[in-house]
Amino acid sequence: MQVVSISSLKGGVGKTSVTTGLASAALAAGIPTLVVDLDPHADASTALGARPGDQQDIGRMLKAPRRARLAENVVPSGWVERASANGGAPAGLAAPILDVAVGSAYTGIYDRPDLGRRDLRRLSTVLAGAEQYELVLVDCPPSLNGLTRMAWSASDKVVLVAEPGLFSVAGTERTMRAIQLFRQEFAPNLSPAGIVANRVRSGSAEHTFRLAEMESMFGELLLSPHIPEQANWQQIQGAAHSIHHWPGESAKSAAALFDALLANLLHTDSRPAATPVRDRIHR
Numbered sequence: 001m002q003v004v005s006i007s008s009l010k011g012g013v014g015k016t017s018v019t020t021g022l023a024s025a026a027l028a029a030g031i032p033t034l035v036v037d038l039d040p041h042a043d044a045s046t047a048l049g050a051r052p053g054d055q056q057d058i059g060r061m062l063k064a065p066r067r068a069r070l071a072e073n074v075v076p077s078g079w080v081e082r083a084s085a086n087g088g089a090p091a092g093l094a095a096p097i098l099d100v101a102v103g104s105a106y107t108g109i110y111d112r113p114d115l116g117r118r119d120l121r122r123l124s125t126v127l128a129g130a131e132q133y134e135l136v137l138v139d140c141p142p143s144l145n146g147l148t149r150m151a152w153s154a155s156d157k158v159v160l161v162a163e164p165g166l167f168s169v170a171g172t173e174r175t176m177r178a179i180q181l182f183r184q185e186f187a188p189n190l191s192p193a194g195i196v197a198n199r200v201r202s203g204s205a206e207h208t209f210r211l212a213e214m215e216s217m218f219g220e221l222l223l224s225p226h227i228p229e230q231a232n233w234q235q236i237q238g239a240a241h242s243i244h245h246w247p248g249e250s251a252k253s254a255a256a257l258f259d260a261l262l263a264n265l266l267h268t269d270s271r272p273a274a275t276p277v278r279d280r281i282h283r
Contacts, residue, residue: 037103049078
């Protein structure tokens with residue numbers, strides 16, 4: 001099992017969109033996957049079509065992690081039913097698994113900067129019951145408070161999401177340095193899996209410049225492929241659809257990009273402990 005946090009210290013860069021895009025690719029590939037919606041806004045839960053009944057949300061599980069029964073409280077994504085209606089799993093493969101540890105505003109009680117080591121282990125303790133999954137994706141809030149640090153403590157890798165713009169690139173630089181410091185103090189086995197450039201506009205001179213700048217600053221940590229701006233992404237998420245099940249050529253192209261991105265992510269070797277950020281951002 002690989003636990004991957006999707007993070008950004010800059011809001012509005014499409015972090016949840018990248019999380020759900022990777023979840024869609026994992027579902028299409030038949031990889032048993034759990035999405036942990038750690039953002040108090042719970043947008044990933046909505047986009048994944050999760051409809052909880054009596055199950056505990058992730059905030060309630062974090063409150064008593066040793067008593068949390070993850071398998072009893074996850075909710076299947078609505079995408080699974082749609083995938084089954086479209087033909088189900090390929091021959092010889094088990095039925096697809098895409099579950100959600102549903103988010104809620106209750107998690108906000110842990111989004112503080114003063115969590116101690118014991119609190120930072122809460123998510124790790126909850127995920128001890130996640131053996132049935134090959135991949136766990138943790139959608140983090142856009143801050144470096146307790147929830148993000150809790151996610152990093154439980155993770156093998158961190159994926160950063162950035163738009164090719166000044167403030168987003170600056171936020172990514174800060175996040176990279178924060179990961180380096182966090183590794184030293186709390187999680188020596190954590191590795192930065194890379195940076196996803198999201199909402200890229202091919203005709204934008206500013207985006208072209210910032211992408212070149214990101215390559216100079218982050219080198220091989222800048223993952224490929226880049227994800228272009230998707231005009232119908234809000235419509236897809238609003239309908240609680242997987243990108244792989246949305247009609248049209250643009251959705252098909254985007255789905256292929258997430259397939260490639262997931263493959264690159266899962267086959268990325270651990271990064272060195274102190275991957276340098278090469279150049280300061282041009283301001």
